[in-house]
Amino acid sequence: MFRLPEGIRHLPDHLDRQAQADLVEEIRLVVAEAPLFVPVMPGTGKPMSVRMTNCGSLGWVTDKERGYRYQPEHPVTGKIWPAIPERLLWLWNDITAYPKPPEACLVNFYDDTARMGLHQDRDEQDLAAPVLSISLGNSCLFRVGGLNRKDPTGSFKLSSGDVVVIGGEGRLAFHGVDRIYPNTSTLLKNGGRINLTLRRVNP
DNA sequence: CAGTGTCA
DNA sequence: CGGG
Numbered sequence: 681m682f683r684l685p686e687g688i689r690h691l692p693d694h695l696d697r698q699a700q701a702d703l704v705e706e707i708r709l710v711v712a713e714a715p716l717f718v719p720v721m722p723g724t725g726k727p728m729s730v731r732m733t734n735c736g737s738l739g740w741v742t743d744k745e746r747g748y749r750y751q752p753e754h755p756v757t758g759k760i761w762p763a764i765p766e767r768l769l770w771l772w773n774d775i776t777a778y779p780k781p782p783e784a785c786l787v788n789f790y791d792d793t794a795r796m797g798l799h800q801d802r803d804e805q806d807l808a809a810p811v812l813s814i815s816l817g818n819s820c821l822f823r824v825g826g827l828n829r830k831d832p833t834g835s836f837k838l839s840s841g842d843v844v845v846i847g848g849e850g851r852l853a854f855h856g857v858d859r860i861y862p863n864t865s866t867l868l869k870n871g872g873r874i875n876l877t878l879r880r881v882n883p
Numbered sequence: 884c885a886g887t888g889t890c891a
Numbered sequence: 892c893g894g895g
Contacts, residue, residue, distance in 0.1 A: 724894055726888055799887025
């Protein structure tokens with residue numbers, strides 16, 4: 681039997697179509713300034729299947745030598761990240777009510793074959809802050825486990841406009857994306873899925 | 884022997 | 892399955 685960890689809340693269809701389209705437009709501007717890059721595994725340098733960028737005062741990056749970390753600059757252009765769009769800050773306040781604003785908004789782009797293996801979000805110093813996840817575009821199968829990699833897992837579908845809050849005991853739960861369902865949304869004209877995750881890094 | 888990896 |  682699998683129980684979703686306490687602190688992980690799925691808010692289906694939280695954003696209406698217009699709100700989703702507005703976010704996509706904002707993300708287009710972010711990507712124009714901070715181009716998508718291919719993250720690689722620490723140590724091996726093996727590329728991941730997603731492409732990513734960030735906005736905020738800090739962005740999550742990874743490379744072969746230095747591994748996972750947050751830094752103020754884009755790893756390719758060396759420029760500071762664009763600001764987090766205001767509507768995302770409103771959403772963070774509305775949903776989490778966390779007293780400090782997010783410092784990083786990780787933008788993950790999944791093409792229809794991309795996946796994300798089970799992992800924990802533990803590169804943030806402030807583990808008391810929740811992570812807020814927003815799904816745009818094609819649906820995906822999202823998998824959640826427990827605090828240990830081998831704990832039992834369960835999965836559910838995430839659709840465009842869904843929001844997931846990952847906090848409390850679920851904050852360090854393993855999670856990942858098993859697969860993208862092609863042609864399940866018309867929001868992104870070139871297909872794929874965008875996931876935005878808002879994170880507080882410093883306590 | 885793990886890995887925000889891959890394949891059957 | 893197997894790089895580092």
